[in-house]
Amino acid sequence: MQESDLTVRRIKDGTVIDHIDQGKGIKVLEALEIDGKEGNVITIALNVPSGKSKKKDIIKVENRYLEDDDTNKLAVIAPKSTVNIIKNYKLVQKRRVSLPNEIERIFRCSNPECVTNSTEHIESTMDVVDKSGLVLKCRYCSRILDVNKLKYYQKNLE
Numbered sequence: 001m002q003e004s005d006l007t008v009r010r011i012k013d014g015t016v017i018d019h020i021d022q023g024k025g026i027k028v029l030e031a032l033e034i035d036g037k038e039g040n041v042i043t044i045a046l047n048v049p050s051g052k053s054k055k056k057d058i059i060k061v062e063n064r065y066l067e068d069d070d071t072n073k074l075a076v077i078a079p080k081s082t083v084n085i086i087k088n089y090k091l092v093q094k095r096r097v098s099l100p101n102e103i104e105r106i107f108r109c110s111n112p113e114c115v116t117n118s119t120e121h122i123e124s125t126m127d128v129v130d131k132s133g134l135v136l137k138c139r140y141c142s143r144i145l146d147v148n149k150l151k152y153y154q155k156n157l158e
């Protein structure tokens with residue numbers, strides 16, 4: 001096996017997230033809660049040369065198929081990324097992530113007074129007011145939110 005085969009190791013079943021903006025790979029892992037605890041093989045490649053003087057990050061997760069919820073998160077963090085679903089070494093689905101008009105539940109509103117942060121069980125809803133600048137607006141308190149500073153909901157709250 002050549003060294004290049006190791007870095008671009010093909011996977012049998014799972015998800016390849018490609019074309020992640022350089023430097024966003026780690027954020028994507030965090031947002032999708034990919035931490036290796038499930039025991040799946042995860043390959044992370046950062047700063048991979050991509051075209052003319054460009055670089056990208058790539059994440060491969062074996063034995064896990066990304067859900068729509070996850071795809072929405074990707075759209076906010078790495079809007080240029082593509083999601084490739086691999087089954088039995090074959091590419092069975094290629095999804096381009098697209099930013100929805102509204103984002104439910106993914107992020108917490110940064111306003112501590114916001115009703116979505118109270119003990120009442122109200123989940124956040126944010127309107128995407130600027131798709132290219134990734135500006136969100138909380139539907140409950142109208143605060144304008146910077147995506148890069150928002151905290152994510154945890155999937156498994158105990």
Ligand SMILES: [Zn+2]
Nearest residue numbers: 109114138141
């Ligand atoms: Zn709010």
